[in-house]
Amino acid sequence: MIVYPVGTSxxxxxxxxxxxxxxxxxxxxxxxxxxxxxxxxxxxxxDVIHVVEATGPRRTDRRGRxxxxxxxxxxxxxIDERFPLGLHFIGDWHTHPExxxxxxxxxxxxxxxxxxxxxxxxxxxVMAIVxxxxxxxxxxxxxxxxxTQHDLRxxxxxxxxxxxxx
Numbered sequence: 001m002i003v004y005p006v007g008t009s010x011x012x013x014x015x016x017x018x019x020x021x022x023x024x025x026x027x028x029x030x031x032x033x034x035x036x037x038x039x040x041x042x043x044x045x046x047d048v049i050h051v052v053e054a055t056g057p058r059r060t061d062r063r064g065r066x067x068x069x070x071x072x073x074x075x076x077x078x079i080d081e082r083f084p085l086g087l088h089f090i091g092d093w094h095t096h097p098e099x100x101x102x103x104x105x106x107x108x109x110x111x112x113x114x115x116x117x118x119x120x121x122x123x124x125x126v127m128a129i130v131x132x133x134x135x136x137x138x139x140x141x142x143x144x145x146x147x148t149q150h151d152l153r154x155x156x157x158x159x160x161x162x163x164x165x166x
Contacts, residue, residue, distance in 0.1 A: 002136045004152040006049075006143070013126065013141070013152065015051045022054045023130045023139065028065075028097040035068035037061070037094030039078055040126055041087040051126075053082070054093055068094045091126030091144075101129035101140045103149065111144040124150070 002020060004013040019040070026036035038056020042049050055078050057063060060071035070092075079089045092111070096102075103111075111127045118125075124143035131138035136154045143150045 002139070003155040004141050005155055006152065007150065009047075011047045011049060012155075013049045013051065015141075019051050019054045020135055023093065023095075023128070023135060026057070026095055027130055027132055027138070028095050029132055031065075033097070034063040034065055035095050035097070036063065037068045037070060037092060039070075039075055039089055040091045040093055040128065041078075041082050042090045043086055044088065049090065051090065053087060056093075066097060091128065093128035093130065095130045097132065099131050099133045099138060101131040101138070103127065103129060103140065103142070108144070108149055111149075112146050 001017055002015045004015075005011075006013055028035065036057040038054055038058070040051055041053040041055070042051045044050075055075075056070065057068075058071050058074050060074055062069040082089070092114070094107075107127065107129065111125055114125055124145040127140075127142050127144055127149070129140040131140070141152045141154075143152065
């Protein structure tokens with residue numbers, strides 16, 4: 001698991017091993033691999049946001065070496081199916097064919113539009129971009145409030161981290 005403190009809010013974003021494994025499975029390590037992506041779903045437990053599922057990529061997504069366009073209808077179905085199970089949509093993830101990913105203008109614009117268009121109670125959406133080097137070094141995690149991107153840094157591994165539940 002990888003833990004990200006959320007600024008001075010007292011909240012923690014906790015990516016479970018299953019999600020990290022999903023990211024690693026889709027890293028673009030070969031020249032012929034296309035970008036992959038999907039959505040992030042979490043459970044809320046006090047000040048801890050447990051990121052427990054990453055969806056995608058889907059056969060109906062449009063994927064290129066340096067582009068990714070999700071199937072928006074499939075995404076809405078994923079949200080509708082998971083909400084009754086207590087899983088909340090909190091943002092998106094995708095890969096980049098670079099060691100240490102940097103969000104493109106399109107990444108930032110798309111996330112900002114998503115925050116503004118969606119009906120939700122979140123202060124921001126999570127944007128995760130998976131690069132080519134080992135995680136967490138090759139993982140960009142940021143929050144986007146519809147106007148500004150706020151990059152998060154992982155907490156150092158420490159004895160006594162909460163147990164990974166999935």
